Amino acid sequence: MHDDSALYQAAELYFVQGMTMGAVAERFDVSRSTVSRMLAEAKERGIVTMTLRMPDNRSDRLSRRIHDLFGVTAHIAGTRRGARSAQRLEAVSRYAANLLTEWVTDGCIVGVAWGTTTSTVASHLRHKDVQDVTVVQLNGAAGPHSTGVGTSTPVLSTMARAFNAELYPFPTPAFFDLEQTRSLLWQESSVRRILAMRVAAQMAVFSVGAFRGPVLSQVYLEGHLSDAALRNLNENRVVGDMCTVFIREDGSYADIDLNRKASGPTPSELARIPRRMCVVAGYHKVRGILGALRSGAVTDLVIDDLTAGEVIDHLENGGRPHSGARA
Template sequence: MHDDSLLYQAAELYFVQDMTMGAVADRFGVSRSTVSRMLTEAKNRGIVRISLRPPEHPPDRLSRRFHEMFGVTAHIAGTHRASHNGPRLEAVSRYAANLLTEWVEDGSILGVAWGTTTSTIAAHLGQTSAQDVTVVQLNGAAGPRTTGAGTSTPLLSSMARAFNAELYPFPTPAFFDLEETRTLLWKESSVRRILAVRSAVDLAMFSVGAFHGPVLSQVYTEGHLSQAALRSLNENRVVGDMCTVFIREDGSYSDIDVNRRASGPTPSDLARIPRRLCVVSGRHKVRGILGALRSGAVTDLVIDDLTAKDVLDHVDSHGPTVPV
């Protein structure tokens, strides 16, 4: 165990002055393996923070195809060829965290939809120097069996801390029992205040919830939907959700009954936001990803390379559009 000042000196020599590990070892009179352990310790203690600045316009072939097909900027996170869902999620989450650190600036209003992916992104955020930032919750999280606090509060708190932001939680159900209840609540002054902040968002971050597969969206696992609602989603050929609004593979959503009781912004609402970052991974989300892209709700897509290929293969094998 080394003290912080010694770890800082070693890191400064190696990372800033670009000295070799051997040169740093000679300076301190220790072995190179000791210097390696010191640098690792400095990272673990937060003395060293490494950030990557992704390119604004990724040039690779996969990104070009996504832009040609859907008009989005695709940021492709590299993974090992045999990676399963966990490593894929980690790869896209780290990539998205670096993008957010680059994009969130003084005065930004960041809208965040709760979920497994966005919570993993929050865990990868380090402290920034941004000022006067606002973080607002895009969709409610409460349900019949949960208050939603365990899902949304840690995520939002991490986001707010990272960007020194004022936080606006959205303490409403993820889905209302009655459409009329939502209509009345939306008229309350306290709710209108949050909705006004939500309508001023300049950067939104969300994922696509999976209806089936090994990593299901929390929308489906936390009891937010009745069996009757789930049957209705199947009958309506729903393939996933964004911000608790359900979508089909062709991007349509407006005639799906459950959406009239949802708390989150629709794809049309999202489309009014200047930059909309969708972060996704996993083969089980391919059809949901296509629905999100075809809905017009996405400007920037962070996706791992394996899932990106799966999406394009699906389009190639099923055609560019899906009949309504």
């Protein structure tokens, strides 16, 4: 047994001054094993206490900030400084694919909105041996110049294969010419079956489409909207879409005329699904991301660190967080 004074001196030399155990042993004229026992004894008596602190990196801070503002879980994919939009998209898509592989379990119903981002997510999925999984298409894809098969089928089929899932496609237009046509079609038994699957989904995977920028939503690239419709959306301060439903930066959407002709679920309908993964990347989507977060449609945001920082910067430079959905 050593007295507290000797234990303190040995601990101070070793832990504070950084002396080696051999040097401390020479100072006390004892063996190194004796010094080791002295240090252990100093810990037992409370002379030495240890504190561990997790490193606080930028991604952690951004994730906490987004959660504090919007109540969602932010999964931050790291990128290198100055990464281009395509590189950001790759980073978040890989991250999202890994999360999906973890989250999808036996009996899960997964709703998927087709698009550039979800297609990239699907390309990174690994096969998982699960049973009785269902993949259901959330929004129609047919347009004035195509059937939509080439747009929606690849992403949905790839996801279905990854999870041995049964696929339920949604063979309707992305946008109807007439609201009445949509209302009538929604009464057909074959369509009601898909709508029921949407309601029963435990998970939804979607992104936020953007009008402008280096990686545009397929909604805008494939001729689904006329020039007049695009002008109308601009006049209505629309900043993007989720599942072909258009949103403003404040999260509102219900009074946008074109949404009554859209095939996808509204933010309030999405909000009934327990887990809603929104996968986004790119500075051009910042305002759309804020609209999605404010609409209440997102539980899990998969985003790269650069875009997450740009979302926070936009808020601090004039945008204001809004809690709860605004229809």
